[in-house]
Amino acid sequence: MPVIEVQRQQLPILDSPNQGARFYNPDLPSSEPFVPGHRTCAGCGPAIQYRMTSKASGDNTILVGPTGCMYVANSSYLCTPYNVPWAHTQIGSAGSFTAGVAAAYEAMIRKGKWKGTFPNIICEAGDGSASDIGLASISGALYRNHDCLIICYDNEQYANTGIQASSRTPYGGMTTFSPPGPKVPEAKTLYPKDLARMMAAGHPHCYVATASVGYPIDLMNKVRKGLNHRGAAYLMVYTPCQKGFVYETPRSIDLGRLVVECGLYPIWEWNPEKRAYDYSFRPQSMRPVSDYLKLQGRFGHLHAEHIANLQKFANEQWRMMGVELPEALSQAADVKNQVNMAAAAEAEVVAQTL
Amino acid sequence: MATTAISTKKKTVRMNGCVASAQAAKYADVDVITAYPIRPYTATMMALAQMVANGELDAEYIVADSEHSQLSIAHGASSSGARVFTGSSGVGVQFAYELYSPISGSRMPVQMMIADRTLDPPGDFGSEHTDALSTRDMGWLMGWACDAQEAFDNHLMAYRIGEDPRVLLPQMVCQDGFFVSHITTDVELPDPGQVKEFLPPYKHPYPLDPRHPVSHGPQIMPEQGPPLQLERARAMEGSMTVIEQVHDEFAQIFGRKYDPWVEEFMTDGAEVVFFMQGGHAVTARFAIQHLRDEGVKVGLVRLRTIRPYPTDRVNKVLSKFKVVGVIETNMGLGSVSSGGSLYAEACAALYESPQHPLVISFMAGMGGEAIVLKEFYWMTKKMMEAQKRGKIEKRTHWVGFEE
Numbered sequence: 001m002p003v004i005e006v007q008r009q010q011l012p013i014l015d016s017p018n019q020g021a022r023f024y025n026p027d028l029p030s031s032e033p034f035v036p037g038h039r040t041c042a043g044c045g046p047a048i049q050y051r052m053t054s055k056a057s058g059d060n061t062i063l064v065g066p067t068g069c070m071y072v073a074n075s076s077y078l079c080t081p082y083n084v085p086w087a088h089t090q091i092g093s094a095g096s097f098t099a100g101v102a103a104a105y106e107a108m109i110r111k112g113k114w115k116g117t118f119p120n121i122i123c124e125a126g127d128g129s130a131s132d133i134g135l136a137s138i139s140g141a142l143y144r145n146h147d148c149l150i151i152c153y154d155n156e157q158y159a160n161t162g163i164q165a166s167s168r169t170p171y172g173g174m175t176t177f178s179p180p181g182p183k184v185p186e187a188k189t190l191y192p193k194d195l196a197r198m199m200a201a202g203h204p205h206c207y208v209a210t211a212s213v214g215y216p217i218d219l220m221n222k223v224r225k226g227l228n229h230r231g232a233a234y235l236m237v238y239t240p241c242q243k244g245f246v247y248e249t250p251r252s253i254d255l256g257r258l259v260v261e262c263g264l265y266p267i268w269e270w271n272p273e274k275r276a277y278d279y280s281f282r283p284q285s286m287r288p289v290s291d292y293l294k295l296q297g298r299f300g301h302l303h304a305e306h307i308a309n310l311q312k313f314a315n316e317q318w319r320m321m322g323v324e325l326p327e328a329l330s331q332a333a334d335v336k337n338q339v340n341m342a343a344a345a346e347a348e349v350v351a352q353t354l
Numbered sequence: 355m356a357t358t359a360i361s362t363k364k365k366t367v368r369m370n371g372c373v374a375s376a377q378a379a380k381y382a383d384v385d386v387i388t389a390y391p392i393r394p395y396t397a398t399m400m401a402l403a404q405m406v407a408n409g410e411l412d413a414e415y416i417v418a419d420s421e422h423s424q425l426s427i428a429h430g431a432s433s434s435g436a437r438v439f440t441g442s443s444g445v446g447v448q449f450a451y452e453l454y455s456p457i458s459g460s461r462m463p464v465q466m467m468i469a470d471r472t473l474d475p476p477g478d479f480g481s482e483h484t485d486a487l488s489t490r491d492m493g494w495l496m497g498w499a500c501d502a503q504e505a506f507d508n509h510l511m512a513y514r515i516g517e518d519p520r521v522l523l524p525q526m527v528c529q530d531g532f533f534v535s536h537i538t539t540d541v542e543l544p545d546p547g548q549v550k551e552f553l554p555p556y557k558h559p560y561p562l563d564p565r566h567p568v569s570h571g572p573q574i575m576p577e578q579g580p581p582l583q584l585e586r587a588r589a590m591e592g593s594m595t596v597i598e599q600v601h602d603e604f605a606q607i608f609g610r611k612y613d614p615w616v617e618e619f620m621t622d623g624a625e626v627v628f629f630m631q632g633g634h635a636v637t638a639r640f641a642i643q644h645l646r647d648e649g650v651k652v653g654l655v656r657l658r659t660i661r662p663y664p665t666d667r668v669n670k671v672l673s674k675f676k677v678v679g680v681i682e683t684n685m686g687l688g689s690v691s692s693g694g695s696l697y698a699e700a701c702a703a704l705y706e707s708p709q710h711p712l713v714i715s716f717m718a719g720m721g722g723e724a725i726v727l728k729e730f731y732w733m734t735k736k737m738m739e740a741q742k743r744g745k746i747e748k749r750t751h752w753v754g755f756e757e
Binding site: 003059060061062064071072075076077080082083084085086087088089090092093095096097098099100101103104105106107108110111113114116119136137139140143144 | 385386388412413414416417418419420422423424426427428429430431432433434435436438452453456460555561562563564565566567568569570571572573574575578
């Protein structure tokens with residue numbers, strides 16, 4: 001039987017001055033694999049991410065959607081927003097279903113049963129799927145190195161089920177499964193699972209990166225690098241959720257930058273060739289975590305000590321990236337320099353939203 | 355890697371049920387195989403791994419991280435247009451439970467080989483049909499083989515039936531662990547030309563293909579649910595015609611004629627019959643032959659396809675007898691007979707029969723124990739006593755635990 005060599009796509013990397021924080025780039029493709037008309041909330045971070053990701057990937061793409069917001073709120077029978085093939089799969093099947101699609105195309109192209117260039121196969125898993133129930137399936141797909149990109153759109157909670165804590169929910173984050181109360185004043189007591197690093201450490205042959213909707217060109221370039229990488233790639237993207245985070249709707253992109261500027265969401269790449277982290281991404285400024293926390297109702301209950309704990313956590317992230325810590329941030333980790341969120345004048349607007 | 359998938363001509367080779375299943379997958383030229391180890395079906399995947407390593411079969415061989423992943427991989431690959439082969443045993447079948455409805459609901463003709471194994475607790479390698487039977491209402495075509503040759507043939511027929519555009523349903527091709535999966539018998543392997551004639555390449559009408567974008571499995575409103583469920587129910591019901599056609603065509607091409615629904619063995623003039631599935635039927639035939647020699651009017655009706663359930667056929671066949679002894683080989687804890695699950699379905703099929711034979715449920719072959727000849731004799735005695743009395747002693751007998 002004749003064996004046909006599999007042809008693969010190479011997508012160009014976009015020019016990205018200003019850390020890719022610009023919204024407009026003349027080189028962006030005009031295709032829109034993810035079109036309007038879905039039922040996501042106004043300002044939905046995951047949906048913004050979805051549009052950028054699929055735009056970067058183009059039309060020769062297959063999308064896999066494990067259960068999550070990007071399944072439930074996007075897809076309605078007879079009017080789905082996907083201009084490319086898309087399939088729902090179970091919440092625990094993110095990596096495995098995607099692996100099946102990739103394996104099918106490898107075999108079908110090789111055996112002459114499907115003619116064409118190997119498609120971009122992208123899985124859009126929420127953080128519940130990616131960090132909890134589907135973790136093993138994703139690890140399996142990365143380990144076996146199927147030619148696909150698995151994205152964790154990280155809104156730090158199970159959102160479509162009504163805001164429940166996931167392994168990615170930050171310390172102090174209020175959800176319906178981690179409410180604050182007199183016995184547990186900080187709400188979520190655990191720190192988030194370091195998911196992306198776990199994927200890089202455990203699957204060093206894969207391209208692994210973190211990104212944020214606050215830096216759209218950077219995000220799109222990482223999507224393309226992941227797709228261009230021959231084999232499996234993993235991308236974890238910060239995608240704020242207005243409903244769960246409780247913030248003013250137009251501020252999704254602001255939060256996407258602030259979370260990075262506050263050191264709570266380190267942006268990096270794992271280079272599988274060099275087997276090394278690349279920490280060269282630097283936000284334009286560094287800020288105390290309170291600048292980020294005070295915009296969100298989910299942190300409105302935090303006391304001074306909890307904010308100090310989060311600052312300590314952020315400072316550790318900066319150190320891990322080899323960034324020299326400004327004195328102000330070290331001091332912000334001291335509880336004496338913090339006030340309860342309820343007493344912070346800047347948080348008032350959000351308190352009223354709640 | 356240039357390979358010739360099939361270079362053999364028709365030949366008879368000695369092999370066990372597991373290897374026969376692997377051979378069937380090879381003859382079907384499957385594109386994606388996904389494996390996860392659990393006894394006893396593992397031997398099928400071992401055989402396939404070797405075929406791929408030898409270059410005898412060009413397929414993606416994926417060692418999954420769990421049975422749940424195995425079935426998800428199969429679902430994804432089948433959705434993309436590939437012919438898929440997977441399998442499992444015992445608790446492995448159940449670990450993947452979530453996927454059975456999504457796969458049949460999305461109408462993907464995934465094929466799964468089952469070599470039965472008793473469910474835990476405690477760990478027991480022996481065969482019991484509860485593993486696959488627990489999924490029987492999930493929209494998968496399902497039936498049991500009683501030997502390696504039948505297993506081989508069932509795999510080819512199941513692909514042909516499941517991939518038929520009038521059906522598009524996944525298939526569970528079952529065989530008893532050990533009694534079929536690990537017992538070596540002669541298997542006639544066909545000429546590749548025969549398989550080519552019988553089984554056309556898989557072509558799903560709506561695969562995940564970037565050139566023809568489709569969405570699979572979007573959210574629906576409650577009122578959109580019933581029509582989709584009705585479609586799936588109709589596909590299952592409509593498969594009955596296709597199943598009969600495919601069995602006829604199989605007989606024409608390969609020369610082996612199976613009744614798609616039930617095998618009747620020495621039922622002429624029989625007054626009491628065993629009604630059962632799977633490998634223990636081989637022992638049953640032997641016991642019946644012996645009893646017939648002694649003048650006992652006993653026969654065997656072996657169910658070959660349980661999904662779709664051949665209700666009318668079962669009614670027609672079983673109505674001919676005075677007593678039906680259902681051999682369960684499965685657990686239906688707290689069910690109608692407080693025994694196994696076959697009893698209730700046999701009784702339901704007989705409900706509209708004017709004859710109403712007496713029905714007894716025998717819990718035999720449990721935990722992977724062989725059903726030995728003297729147990730068949732004992733069960734026959736129970737059926738004859740019921741016939742004489744005109745009444746059953748009780749609904750369920752645990753064979754080996756009573757006098």
